[in-house]
Amino acid sequence: MTIRFDGRVAIVTGAGNGLGRAHALGLASRGAKVVVNDFGGARDGSGGSITPAQGVVEEIRKAGGVAMADGADVSDFEQVTAMVDRATKEWGSVDLICANAGILRDKSFAKMELADFAKVLDVHLTGTFYCCKAVWNGMRERNYGRIVVTTSSSGLFGNFGQANYGAAKAGMVGLMNVLAEEGRKNNIRVNTISPTAATRMTEELLPPQALALMRPEAITPAVLYLLGEDAPTRTIMGAGAGSFAVIKIMETEGVNLPQSDWTPDAVAAHFAEISDMSKAKALEGAFQQTQKYVEQAAARAGVKL
Numbered sequence: 001m002t003i004r005f006d007g008r009v010a011i012v013t014g015a016g017n018g019l020g021r022a023h024a025l026g027l028a029s030r031g032a033k034v035v036v037n038d039f040g041g042a043r044d045g046s047g048g049s050i051t052p053a054q055g056v057v058e059e060i061r062k063a064g065g066v067a068m069a070d071g072a073d074v075s076d077f078e079q080v081t082a083m084v085d086r087a088t089k090e091w092g093s094v095d096l097i098c099a100n101a102g103i104l105r106d107k108s109f110a111k112m113e114l115a116d117f118a119k120v121l122d123v124h125l126t127g128t129f130y131c132c133k134a135v136w137n138g139m140r141e142r143n144y145g146r147i148v149v150t151t152s153s154s155g156l157f158g159n160f161g162q163a164n165y166g167a168a169k170a171g172m173v174g175l176m177n178v179l180a181e182e183g184r185k186n187n188i189r190v191n192t193i194s195p196t197a198a199t200r201m202t203e204e205l206l207p208p209q210a211l212a213l214m215r216p217e218a219i220t221p222a223v224l225y226l227l228g229e230d231a232p233t234r235t236i237m238g239a240g241a242g243s244f245a246v247i248k249i250m251e252t253e254g255v256n257l258p259q260s261d262w263t264p265d266a267v268a269a270h271f272a273e274i275s276d277m278s279k280a281k282a283l284e285g286a287f288q289q290t291q292k293y294v295e296q297a298a299a300r301a302g303v304k305l
């Protein structure tokens with residue numbers, strides 16, 4: 001099986017550096033026309049320049065691919081809409097989007113300024129929402145769309161000093177869960193990548209021997225699979241240093257307690273059983289949880305539903 005993107009138009013945000021650059025090069029090498037978006041700022045989101053995006057466009061063109069540079073700031077909806085309009089005018093549609101742009105403003109929660117929280121949420125979560133929003137109706141009309149949003153182990157599992165980043169990155173999963181449902185009937189598939197790679201974002205965190213194993217190119221195969229014709233939907237894929245994994249939010253089977261036990265003491269007494277993962281399941285949608293609890297209550301009370 002060879003995954004190709006001939007005839008498809010892709011936007012990769014934050015593609016002037018690091019992971020986005022690798023994804024843009026990967027998509028172009030397999031036939032996609034690629035909008036290389038990058039605001040071109042520093043790691044904390046300050047400044048801005050079109051040069052990084054243009055550099056990647058040149059690399060793609062030299063390799064025989066098709067690309068255009070775009071300097072939109074993903075946290076500005078007008079700029080994002082203008083980027084999507086430009087791509088649509090030039091190439092007819094936007095079929096794939098990889099929302100990858102991101103910044104860091106790490107600080108312990110005690111020291112975190114409100115502005116550092118707001119800015120990180122704006123770029124990652126609101127920026128991803130804007131990108132999805134700007135392409136959504138076109139994808140619905142054409143009955144085709146593939147979206148990959150970028151989360152992080154910081155959001156999924158927690159990391160000291162990243163309350164802003166972790167909250168934004170966990171939000172990606174919430175966005176994916178809903179968009180995957182809403183996009184299903186229009187052949188729009190929405191997935192999430194959880195990368196770990198050596199980029200300017202992580203260069204101070206790990207020793208050089210580890211960083212040498214963690215090339216950004218190692219994440220791109222997962223992203224391209226998740227953007228492919230036969231991609232799954234609603235999948236969180238972890239990738240780094242050649243490892244690939246799937247991450248799921250699981251719920252334990254739990255226990256249903258009679259009203260006489262609706263006390264914190266009874267919850268404490270049953271906590272081992274409540275948290276027993278042996279029969280845990282990844283639920284497919286919000287209503288499944290309600291249904292499960294109602295069924296458990298009905299079974300215990302002998303009520304027929």
Ligand SMILES: NC(=O)c1ccc[n+]([C@@H]2O[C@H](COP(=O)([O-])OP(=O)(O)OC[C@H]3O[C@@H](n4cnc5c(N)ncnc54)[C@H](O)[C@@H]3O)[C@@H](O)[C@H]2O)c1
Nearest residue numbers: 014017018019039040041073074101102152196197199201
């Ligand atoms: N590197 C890792 O190990 C790692 C781990 C988890 C998640 N991520 C996520 O992967 C994505 C890419 O990160 P990276 O490591 O390649 O970092 P990077 O800093 O090399 O690349 C991020 C790019 O996004 C661009 N950007 C920032 N704000 C923007 C904006 N408002 N509009 C458009 N472009 C903007 C930057 O200019 C930069 O080129 C980010 O979302 C990051 O949070 C990275």
